[in-house]
Amino acid sequence: MSLSEGTPQLRTEEMLLNVGPQHPSTHGVFRLVVKISGETVVEAEPVIGYLHRGTEKLAEDLQYTQIIPYTDRLDYIAAMLNNYALCHAVEEAMDMEIPERAEYLRVIIMEMQRIASHLLFIGTYLLDLGAMSPFLYVFVERERIVELFNEISGARLTYNFMRIGGLRFDAPEGWLDKVRKLVPEMREQMKMYADLISGNEIFLNRVKGLGTFTAEDALAYGMSGINLRSTGFKWDLRKNKPYSIYDRFDFDVPVGKNGDCFDRYYLHLAEMEQSVRIIEQALESIPEGPILGKVPKFVRVPAGEYYSGIEGARGELGFYIVSDGKDKPYRLKIRKPSFVNLQMLPKLLQGQNMANVIAILGAVDIVLGEVDA
């Protein structure tokens, strides 16, 4: 065939590349089978389950209070939020009264945890993009939060702190003052991140307009949290379905415009600021009093089906309890935001370059402990 007879069909051989399960940028044991032509992704298939422990099944054998430590291991970056999500689900099912002070402390702790989680996202995301310094900077701040958690709960990563009906411990003496001192310093630190990262030309060129999706797409795939909000869809359970005492605080729900990786990065930063605002307000009005309500010796959820979700660090984190009236759940289903958010990945990755694969995966912000549960 001569060239004039039409375009000759030139095709490069496609190559199957296993990104993970052991890869520096999969943020855990996550495998991504990508078919690449040159460096362009033709097809990407996420393979999960390398960390599967059967948490939901295990929970059927445990009393409600005994499940709490298991929730720590789900989203281990934001364990306090997971603790709360379970307790909240059970409390709602049992229609339990929670003491004021406990609610305030919970909110303070949860927002601190959200900040700690978002900090880690920013650090690891920049690490994915090849910058190491921000990763170490965020740990300075995260460390301070984790240290405060250590003081109040005795653990640095898996806190097992919240209790059904309130909290296990009250804040030790001076703890709240330490938080008060930390808040303005966190504000300062956030300005530094904005200076260091948000204005970096290379960073902007890498992430602006990358991995975009629309609100319709996001909703169709059940996305929540920052992934959904990056498209401009204002949906935050703290505002839309207020739980705990969030309706008492004045804060905004930042949303993105383009639904791209930059928006997802930026929302993490913006949300941290809102969390700081919430913490400030909670610190101002925290009352004295008990921290644990009236809880029966054996927590028994009345027979029926219950679902309650909270705004986790990565999206809607919900516990669906099917109870037969005993002290153990008949069935427990966890709505894991990372798992749901991950579903759009094959679609997002198609046609992208290898370097973008990492940038997109990083921005979706998954925690494998939660994806695999």
Added chain:
Amino acid sequence: MWNWATHPITWLSFLAMLIGAVVILLLTLVVVMYSIYWQRKLIGWMQLRIGPNRVGPFGLLQSAADVLKLLIKEDVIPTKSDRVLFLIAPIIAFVPAFMALSVIPFSRTHVFTANIAIGALFYVALSAITIHGVMLGGWASNNKYALIGSMRSAAQMLSYEIPLGLSIVGVVLMAGSINLNDIVNAQAHSGWWYIIPQILGFVVFMVASTAELNRTPFDLPEAESELVGGYHTEYTGFRFAFFMLTEYVYLFAMAGLFATLFLGGWSGPFLPGWLWFAIKAFLYISVQFWIQATMPRMRVDQLMTFSWKVLLPLALVNLVVTAVLKAVL
């Protein structure tokens, strides 16, 4: 002045050359060891860490310990690799990087280095050979990540060798010679370093040399977060160390070239020439580390675009302006 090139070869001069080469090699190794130490310390400070401080006073023996560790590590050669190429690739990468040092004038007296007429050309030609080692290493590993990494580095080298060469030509035009020693002398006599008249060329050189060295933000061939280490993914122990060594020797060589071309090499008041040279090279190396601590990585297509659409035109403009000024003044 003693000149290797014109001196007849006798057993004595051969011996002297051999000793000279060994001395330079040892010197280079020491420089490499301590530039790695300095990198870890400097970036440590920038990242609010301490850096090595356990092995020896102030952690000064850390690099020695690292070398020892690499030496005693298991030497793994993948079964399905191209064995011969896999073995010689690190050497192919290292030798030219080291050879490029032979034309850098470290001091006024030119001890142990060659004062050859085509110094700059020799340097550029040799520095382009290193990439063969990297490519062969990536190819021979029979690993997809390594392959992608080596292909990237080839593309990168092709793109950046040209602006780099053109930025050097600007200096060559100014000095009227391609001999590196003449370039230093020209700067010493003219009374200004070429970084001032060649500021555009300097910028191009700085960016292109960073890319040549595969350093952040152009460290795509390694790109740990994407390619797990790129071309040296399969290399372990001392073979890996050889690639590392190449990288840092090349860094030192590039620092030497930078000092020679833009900062007047060994020339400077009060201090001895070698010390001036060392200070200037140190400056370049430190700036490289600083950039490494600051920048995220570029994407491969952005890298190419930047080279062809920004750096190359800039280098050409610089060249034309230099040529015109040279003719007019």
